[in-house]
Amino acid sequence: MLIGVIAGLVGLSFGIFGVLAFRVSEQQRKLVDVEFDEPALPPGAAEVLAVVGRAFVVVDAIDGVVRASPAAYAFGLVRGHTVVHKQLLDMTARVRRDGVILEKQFELPRGPLGQGTIVVQVRAAMLGEEYILLLADDRTEITRTEEIRNDFVANVSHELKTPVGAISLLAEALESSADDEVAVRRFAKRMQKESTRLAALVQDIIELSRLQGANVAQRGHPVDINAVITEAVDRSQLPAESKNISIVVGGHVDAMVYGDQDLLVTALRNLIDNAIRYSPENTRVGIGVRAKAGLISISVTDQGDGMSPEDQERVFERFYRVDAARSRQTGGTGLGLSIVKHVISNHGGEVTLWSQPGQGSTFTIRLPEMEGQDDGDAPAAPAAAARSTSPHSHDATGVHEQGASA
Numbered sequence: 184m185l186i187g188v189i190a191g192l193v194g195l196s197f198g199i200f201g202v203l204a205f206r207v208s209e210q211q212r213k214l215v216d217v218e219f220d221e222p223a224l225p226p227g228a229a230e231v232l233a234v235v236g237r238a239f240v241v242v243d244a245i246d247g248v249v250r251a252s253p254a255a256y257a258f259g260l261v262r263g264h265t266v267v268h269k270q271l272l273d274m275t276a277r278v279r280r281d282g283v284i285l286e287k288q289f290e291l292p293r294g295p296l297g298q299g300t301i302v303v304q305v306r307a308a309m310l311g312e313e314y315i316l317l318l319a320d321d322r323t324e325i326t327r328t329e330e331i332r333n334d335f336v337a338n339v340s341h342e343l344k345t346p347v348g349a350i351s352l353l354a355e356a357l358e359s360s361a362d363d364e365v366a367v368r369r370f371a372k373r374m375q376k377e378s379t380r381l382a383a384l385v386q387d388i389i390e391l392s393r394l395q396g397a398n399v400a401q402r403g404h405p406v407d408i409n410a411v412i413t414e415a416v417d418r419s420q421l422p423a424e425s426k427n428i429s430i431v432v433g434g435h436v437d438a439m440v441y442g443d444q445d446l447l448v449t450a451l452r453n454l455i456d457n458a459i460r461y462s463p464e465n466t467r468v469g470i471g472v473r474a475k476a477g478l479i480s481i482s483v484t485d486q487g488d489g490m491s492p493e494d495q496e497r498v499f500e501r502f503y504r505v506d507a508a509r510s511r512q513t514g515g516t517g518l519g520l521s522i523v524k525h526v527i528s529n530h531g532g533e534v535t536l537w538s539q540p541g542q543g544s545t546f547t548i549r550l551p552e553m554e555g556q557d558d559g560d561a562p563a564a565p566a567a568a569a570r571s572t573s574p575h576s577h578d579a580t581g582v583h584e585q586g587a588s589a
Contacts, residue, residue, distance in 0.1 A: 224241065224249070224250070224310065224311065224314065225310060225311035225314075228310060228311070229250075232250065232252070232316075235318070237252075237254070237318050237319060237320050238252050238254035238255040238257075238258055238260065238303075238318070238319040238320075238321070239251070239252050239255060239316060239317060239318050239319070240252075240255050240260060240261055240266060240271075240316075240317040240319070241310060241314050241315070241316055241317075242266060242275055242314065242315050242317070243313060243314055244279075244313060246266060246272055246275055247264055247265075248261055248263075248264045248265060248266060249314060254319075254321075255319065258293070258301055258303065258319060258321065259291070259292070259293045259301065260291075260303075260317075260319060266317075268289070268291050268292075270287075270289050270291065271289075271305060271307075271317060274287065274305065274307040274317070275307060275315045275317070277307075278307045278308065278309060278315055279309075279315060282309060284306070284307070284308040285306070285307045285308075286304070286305070286306045286307075287304075287305055288302065288303070288304045288305070288322065289302070289303055289305060290302050291303060300323075301321060301323050302321070302322045302323045302325075302326045302327075303319045303320060303321055303322065303323075304319070304320040304322050305317055305318065305319050305320075306318045343381070343384065343385075346377045346378070346380050346381040346384065347381065349373075349374075349377045350374055350377050350378060350381070353370050353373055353374040353377065354374065356370045357370045357371065357374070384518075388518070403441050403442045403443055403530075404441070404442075404443075404444075405439040405440075405441060405553055406439060406440050406441070406442050406443070406444045406447060407439060408436055408438075408439075408440060408447075408472060408479055408481065408550070409435055409436065409472070410444070411444060411447045411448050411451060412432060412451065412470060412472060412481065414448045415448050415451035415452040415455055416430050416432060416455065416470065418448070418452050419452055419455040419456055419459060422456060422459050422460070423459050423468070426459065426462070426464045426465075427464055427465045428459055428462055428464070428465070428466055428467060428468060429466075429467045429468070430455065430459075430467070430468050430470065431467055431468070431469050431470065432470045432471075432472075433469070433470070433471050433472075434471050434472040434473050435472065436472055436473065436474040436479055437474070438474045438479060438552040438553070439552070439553045440479055440530065440550045440551065440552060440553055441530075441553040442529075442530040442550070443530075446526045446529070446530075447526065447530070449522065449526060450522065450523045450526035450527060450548070451481065451483070451548070453519040453520065453522055453523050454483040454519075454520075454523055454546050454548070455468060455470070455483055456519065457519050457520065457546075458483055458484070458485040458487070458546075459485075461485070461487045461488070462485045462486060462487045463486070463487065466485065466486045466487075467485075467486065468483065468484065468485045469482075469483075469484040469485070470482070470483055470484075471484070474552065477551060477552050478549050478550065478551060478552065479549070479550045479551075479552055480547055480548065480549050481547070481548045481550075482545050482546070482547045482548075483545070483546045483547075484543065484544075484545045485543050485544065486543045487543050487544065488540065488541065488543075489538045489539050489540045489541055489542050489543050489544050490536075490538040490540065490544060491540060498520055498536065499520050499521060499523075499524045499534070523546075523548075527548055527550070530550055531550070531551050532548060532549050532550035532551065533548075533549050534546060534547065534548050534549075535547050535549070
């Protein structure tokens with residue numbers, strides 16, 4: 184009986200010890216929870232921020248980041264628990280000091296190495312009594328589009344002024360030389376040339392405007408690049424024949440691309456016309472096509488004068504001309520290569536340039552192959568893999584294409 188009593192006391196002791204240990208553990212857990220509990224925002228604030236649709240950062244009294252959206256990290260506004268940019272900290276300091284709502288637009292470095300910038304519209308305001316909310320709206324694309332539009336309008340005004348002014352002066356000269364048959368013919372010929380140039384410029388402006396509104400992703404369809412090349416070459420035959428330039432096509436691809444066939448024809452035709460315009464007479468323009476590693480490459484090559492590295496960096500800019508005087512003489516508008524770049528970019532591709540003075544130039548278009556296509560999806564190959572539009576046909580391999588703004 185004594186042993187049973189002792190055993191009961193021991194069991195009771197273990198039970199009391201266990202209860203005490205549990206209570207101590209609970210108290211410690213509560214202390215830990217209090218210590219690491221997330222800072223409490225004003226009621227309803229978290230729910231509103233979750234659906235606000237803009238990048239946001241919430242900072243405390245010492246500018247420590249309490250909450251931040253994934254977009255705030257993606258924009259480079261926040262790193263870890265720190266607001267990156269001093270401009271934003273200056274805003275929070277003023278809001279905290281004056282109790283006002285501030286809104287400013289900044290162009291800020293996007294990455295830690297300063298590569299690339301982002302334009303953000305930032306609004307700062309108090310959130311409760313302790314926190315400050317920063318709302319950021321990415322306006323990078325809108326700002327750049329506005330700058331491009333303003334530059335474009337200024338450039339178009341300047342470019343249109345030249346042929347319009349020339350036509351006006353020639354009309355006056357015609358009127359004053361009505362009795363001089365030779366002068367009338369000379370002025371009429373120059374007027375026709377200026378009107379042709381004006382029509383080409385207006386057409387390129389219309390084309391560029393149409394491209395900016397085109398949505399390839401929604402309106403695209405499978406496109407046979409071989410058909411694009413054939414049509415672009417056919418449209419360039421007349422200017423080539425006028426300079427006795429042969430256009431040689433080599434290669435064939437079975438893969439398709441996804442996009443707008445008319446736009447792709449326009450882009451390739453601009454490259455071919457550009458090569459013809461700046462090539463010497465009795466030469467050739469080579470066009471090569473191949474498919475490799477999921478990309479379709481189309482190269483347009485000529486035997487022209489080539490370009491300096493400085494010109495190569497700017498040749499895709501709107502209205503930029505390598506040789507302005509020669510470009511006006513040959514009818515170039517300065518928009519051709521800009522249209523090419525825009526079209527290819529809209530198709531998820533790129534256009535690159537190789538050129539050396541005295542060795543001609545090569546423009547290369549690279550487009551992604553359309554995914555999910557079978558061998559049976561591609562149209563039948565043309566009868567000949569390589570053809571020429573001139574009886575003076577040559578092999579296109581190894582020929583470099585001239586580059587100057589079309």
